[in-house]
Amino acid sequence: MTILDDNALGTSAATGSALTPSPSAVASPGTPAAPAPLSIAGALNAALRDALADDPSVVVFGEDVGPLGGVFRVTDALHATFGESRVWDSPLAESGIVGTAIGMAMYGLRPVIEMQFDAFSYPAFEQITSHLAKMRNRTRGRVSLPVVIRIPYAGGIGGVEHHSDSSEAYWTHTPGLTVVTPSNPADAYSMLREAIASDDPVIFLEPKSRYWSKDAVALPVRTAPMTRAQVLREGTDVTLIAYGPTVKTALEAATLGEAEGLSVEVVDLRSLSPFDDETVGASVRKTGRAAVIHEAAQFGGYGAEVAARVTERQFFHLQAPILRIAGFDVPFPSPQLEEHHLPTAERVLAALDTWEW
């Protein structure tokens, strides 16, 4: 299905998952609601709602995040609940959104801003890399910028050009930024709350193809610290390192692999910067083999960093070179061709087959 920004609602409705305000909105603080099916988008909405309720310095602004509730409805109903001075539509200008958020954070607010789609964050590249990331350093620690930039990223939803980029390598290459990406609803809630509470600027990458995947989650939920990776599935033969949208791909590969007699461990990185060497290292020492999966183009991509780090630290535990299963080195393809570009479970297993076992 091909979508443009303004009918993203169509996507949501077509998948049958209306993003209703989460149970946490009515639950009194500290009283976990009973587990209920919750989507990633719903969990993010709940996290924003709870953060706005708990801390008057939190503000939410960006393109269409007000009455519309964002093109993915992640900010649904927040404007109605918290009003124009807490949640509002800004003029349509990404550099302006990030630049003004920086000034607001200098004055004690905690802005949570949205870049409508991944590739539309590029007009803000300078504000993010030259100012947001560096302000603490430039000022010798005197100025903190607790800004969260939410970026719906990656493909798999049939988006047209500029709606499916994976821009993580740009951000992880920039000292001063923390870059995280949840892969499931519980993490989505917990990590966004933690990101908003962080005194460092956080690039919060939201895997848009997984926005509507649901789990039973009792809110408010606290999962592991957002800077820690998590072993989602134990195995002994190989470690699959994935994050955001490819965690599901890795888990599918693990299931397929099991049928073929392969014991696959799946690590969800959650945090891309900082990198959790400890958790990944322990897994690789156990299995002796590793592959990293991402949607972004392979060359100069985040997978290269993962492979190099793990090789440097675990070389003598490795039985084979670390593999990368990534997008091709082409601009993100048109909707009709994206299935050929995106890593699949089958492609992961085929890659593992290239090793001499």
Next chain:
Amino acid sequence: MALASLVALLHDDIMNDDVAARAEPVRPTQKPIRLIDEKGVPVEGAERAGFVLPEPEMLLDLYRGMVLARRFDVQVTALTRQGRLATYPSAFGQEACEIGAVRSLGEQDWLFPTYRDSIALLTRGVPPEQILSSFRGDWHMGFDPYEHRISPQATPLATQALHAVGLATAAKLKGDDVVALTLLGDGATSEGDAHEAFNFASVWQAPVVFVVQNNGYAISVPFAKQSHARTLADRAIGYGMPGYFVDGNDVAAMHAVTSAAVQNARSGGGPTLIEGLTYRIESHTNSDDPTRYRSKDEVAHWKTLDPVARLETYLRASGALGDELRQEIADAAEELAGATRDAMNTNPVLDPLELFDHVYAAERPALREQRAFLERELAATVSTASVSSGSVSTASVSAEPGSTS
């Protein structure tokens, strides 16, 4: 006005086609607003655009500020030539814009300057060694933004204007009486961020004053190749805010217009765009060769429009400035120059391990490891040095200023 009601008002305006409810943007005058002409004579009539001369006390304060700033600027340029600083963008000739604008701010207000605006920082009370730390190369900045309510001097063009809009908006949301003033160059107004800042400020009715110092050139590119607009102040109309075109070498006019804009912002009137028409007498920075792009005659002409001499002539003629006071101010300027020289002739002692201290608020294992690596490397360097020379030198751990320029 609260953001909410403002947005509602704008919406209603459009829906009812009743734009009269919104203030008519002030059209910049054809000629720059002036209060004192280049001969030091007070101006009468239309050129004043309704503005009045600041009180004699304020004019003396502006004069003092400009004299000190110029002496500082000349001193720092000399120190740069001697290799004590890596670079310094001079504001010689632009004193009226800088000091006129900055003196319009209250204690609680914020300044968002660029690399060129060191004398604006000086005028706000930042000590010379703290201003110059970035140009000497000790650290990217040397003062506490919260102590002086000044953001770091921005190098990427026009970016700081958005920070000013954000800070002013946050202050407004919190109900605080704070105005943000940002300085921009003429070249910077071609950047997208300048447009975004003007637009955001106006839509949000942020208490911001934009002061564009049109000094004729962006490095080598003359204004005619930067913009086809008659004046940059004209642009204000399109953003729905007042704009003023001012003689940027007339500190009285710069101060009067900027003060009015600050007052307007303070009382909920939103942003103002002010263009001061001035000239950069010195080179862009010490590595620039201005003879390649401008004539001697042009520079000579602008020297006759000098902002400091102009005010001095006026003050002397009006009797506000006598020989004694003039000497007193000149002595204070010499003292400042001496203190600046002394400060810059002292080698900074830097701790290379501080490199890792201010990247993140949270601890990072990777940075802890890299810090330990550098620590070991430094220890090895020091022990080698002490073996070969018999004494531990601090040279290996302190930057030699200017050594690379």
